[in-house]
């Protein structure tokens with residue numbers, strides 16, 4: 001299911017940039033591992049406008065160029081056709097004057113499809129993008145997010161869809177990688193305690209419960225119909241470490257048969273940058289609008305497509321009011337899973 005980001009993505013998502021920075025050590029390890037070749041293709045899957053990853057790619061390109069000065073480098077930014085791909089092209093172009101002087105290209109296709117020819121990619125990277133499901137696994141009762149719901153039947157369907165999608169993504173990527181190429185995925189996840197983005201175990205408000213409460217209020221007030229309320233579902237899934245590694249532990253899975261192997265994995269926590277700033281400056285108005293905008297950037301599509309633009313606008317107005325009314329009760333903390341993989345055959 002396609003997600004449409006609102007415009008000015010990187011301006012609204014400081015947290016995503018911190019998540020990328022937290023993975024930069026493993027990204028450097030991946031490019032350091034690449035054998036000498038005449039050319040290397042590097043690709044960023046689900047790059048949005050590319051702004052959050054500019055400094056990471058500069059470091060990676062410089063490092064690879066320093067190690068392999070004769071190799072031609074190509075950097076591809078991938079995202080959906082509906083993405084702001086003009087902004088992505090501009091951000092990729094920032095790399096051209098650098099020492100590595102790469103060729104830069106856009107792949108405006110879903111990462112649920114092949115994006116480049118088989119055995120062309122030396123290093124594939126993706127941050128905070130591969131949690132969106134390829135299709136709806138059916139209805140969800142009484143909530144907007146399956147992990148926050150009590151709908152056991154939906155949980156089973158969503159988990160099965162997420163695992164099948166993940167295996168498909170890894171199968172596609174394993175075909176695109178060269179032998180010896182590496183893939184690093186940085187994904188929103190669920191840790192061993194069941195914590196995930198928006199659920200920090202009760203330290204602050206559960207963000208998905210809050211979104212659901214407001215969405216339910218809009219239904220009881222007649223601003224959205226009961227049918228549209230039911231359709232208001234965020235079609236993503238935060239997998240556990242075991243779910244992320246499962247296709248690589250199964251010698252019969254397509255990614256495994258294509259030679260993709262797990263090198264390492266870890267769970268990383270990134271605390272909410274908006275909340276950290278509020279702790280210092282107590283500027284509640286800026287905190288409320290900034291935090292609301294970052295939540296809106298990835299969730300708005302789910303509500304606007306179900307109940308229309310006006311209902312979605314009302315939801316985020318109320319969300320901002322809630323944050324402003326009790327700022328100490330709000331924080332959007334990230335739980336990210338890093339998975340480093342290599343194609344060995």
Ligand SMILES: C[S@@+](CC[C@H](N)C(=O)[O-])C[C@H]1O[C@@H](n2cnc3c(N)ncnc32)[C@H](O)[C@@H]1O
Nearest residue numbers: 016046047048052079080110111127128129132
């Ligand atoms: C939260 S943004 C992350 C952007 C950037 N990687 C970062 O970490 O800041 C998620 C991006 O994934 C993209 N995306 C979602 N589903 C996709 C798909 N099937 N194929 C390609 N991109 C997809 C969205 O369009 C969006 O730009």
